[in-house]
Amino acid sequence: MNDIYSAVKVTDNVYWVGAIDWTIRDFHGYTTPRGSTYNAYLVMADDITLIDTVKAPFMSEMLTRIKSVVDPSKIKYIISNHSEMDHSGCLPEVIDLIKPQKVFASATGVKTLKELFHNQHEITPVKDGETLSLGNMKLTFMETRMIHWPDSMFTYLAKDEFLFSQDAFGMHLATLERFADEIPAATLEYEGATYYANIVLPYSPIVLKALEKVAASGLKIKIIAPDHGPIWRKDLGWIIELYKKWASQKPAAKAVVVYATMWHSTEKMARAISESLAQEGVKVKLLSMNETHRSEVVYEVLDSGALIVGSPTLNNNILPQMADVMTYLKGLKPVNLIGAAFGSYGWSGESVKHLETMLKEMKVEIVAESVAVKNTPGDNVLEKCHEMGKTIAAELLKRTAVN
Ligand SMILES: Cc1cc2nc3c(=O)[nH]c(=O)nc-3n(C[C@H](O)[C@H](O)[C@H](O)COP(=O)(O)O)c2cc1C
Known part of the structure; x- marks a missing residue:
């Protein structure tokens, strides 16, 4: 044939x-x-x-x-x-x-x-x-x-x-x-x-x-x-x-929030950050690495100005889905990004520090204080997440206004 x-x-x-x-x-x-x-x-x-x-x-x-x-x-x-x-x-x-x-x-x-x-x-x-x-x-x-x-x-x-x-x-x-x-x-x-x-x-x-x-x-x-x-x-x-x-990767007033979760605490934080960014007038793409392929994340990052990443602590480290996408993103060298890290933990809580280090290696400028919570986030922690969203939105809107 x-x-x-x-x-x-x-x-x-x-x-x-x-x-x-x-x-x-x-x-x-x-x-x-x-x-x-x-x-x-x-x-x-x-x-x-x-x-x-x-x-x-x-x-x-x-x-x-x-x-x-x-x-x-x-x-x-x-x-x-x-x-x-x-x-x-x-x-x-x-x-x-x-x-x-x-x-x-x-x-x-x-x-x-x-x-x-x-x-x-x-x-x-x-x-x-x-x-x-x-x-x-x-x-x-x-x-x-x-x-x-x-x-x-x-x-x-x-x-x-x-x-x-x-x-x-x-x-x-x-x-x-x-x-x-x-x-x-x-x-x-x-x-x-x-x-x-x-x-x-x-x-x-x-x-x-x-x-x-x-x-x-x-x-x-x-x-x-x-x-x-x-x-x-x-x-x-x-x-x-x-x-x-x-x-040219000119940053746009768009943020990508990427996270993975085991028991949904990190997810609640991701939702709070995303809602806050949107309320401030930033376009948001919220991507759970439990369901999303790494290729989709890079596509979304291409026209974004902020990358905000979250993971719970797993065996003193981050979840493998997040390690996967962070390694992939690092190799693809996106530029002109600001960001921050967040996540939940049970006792030792290393994930957020690991994510911060990875963001820095990727030359993502960290513009908001990271948020880490022991076990589930209460109102005070969700408020901190909300503040993170506001801070990043303000910085992003300032930077994209002059572009
Ligand atoms: C298999 C396993 C390993 C874990 N390892 C750690 C650890 O090394 N350090 C720590 O602080 N928490 C550890 N935790 C606790 C989780 O980080 C904690 O339950 C967290 O709240 C989960 O967040 P999530 O709801 O977003 O999945 C572990 C949990 C599981 C299930």
Whole structure:
């Protein structure tokens, strides 16, 4: 039944020949409830070129889509824009199968592909700004180191004003619609922001520089074709502006209250803090880690100005659900956050101190006194929680007013 798959024409010279992964639900700890796609593109130049490949188990889907346009053995070049295995997993097998004349990657990409596959395939390094003639058209390579791996690069096809942007501008969204303009804007914004927050966020300063570099290059871009999710062919300014917004992480008058609880004392505190923040005019997202996935928390933090975290003490430490999300958040390096910690305990009460230390390590500025309570919070403690909310709201509103 392989021939159910066919290529999708994107422009006169470029076809989408990727694969749709309807069932994947986890990408290295980032939950993907709507699946994903691994996008590969076929450039039908004099010298036929394949841009990126797909995750290993999806090779036959990709090859079948290619066959609907051309005999794969006619492919002369393969470009690897990003060596992560969801785009290179089947590359060694594809090279053996179709025997392209040359395979290109950035210098770091060449090293990474060797380290990943330990095979004898020769891969030619290309430099930033270097071009490759495909006969009747030409490709230009643009290094985009650390967006989001050291090997990452963009490839530009001037003839079709087409930017192959690997993981940038991508999202995990399995659809049969291949173009962003066929998908509701709210879905694109949510999945795009979730992808950005969970994958690209730590490299935001580099993203801003890359956006400037592309703008300064004067390259005309009609199509942005990422390695996951839909292709952008209309109103490119919309997604570019969103990228600028996400990358600049200007704090908004929004607070995320994240907690976990065993017997609901910490939860009562979280509720009191949240109600108080809302009463002061701050938008609040209250997330219980007993039920929420870490990916959702990072999505909510992306446009927030405050992060307030709570945990009861468990064995002189914090609850594992909180350790999970704090570790994940720390790695993603959100910036411009203020915050505080809270929690309940039974006897030794270390959790709040642990949370404070973690917030400081994440460079979250602690602007309100933490609240810790032995066993359940009474009215006086709930009043302290209320005060915490008020203090954080006042600080947040002050900071966002000048932004
Ligand atoms: C398995 C277990 C281990 C605990 N370990 C500690 C501890 O090391 N130190 C402490 O102060 N309290 C400890 N506690 C007590 C809880 O922190 C306390 O019951 C707290 O009020 C629970 O808050 P919660 O209702 O938000 O879950 C422990 C409780 C349980 C169930």
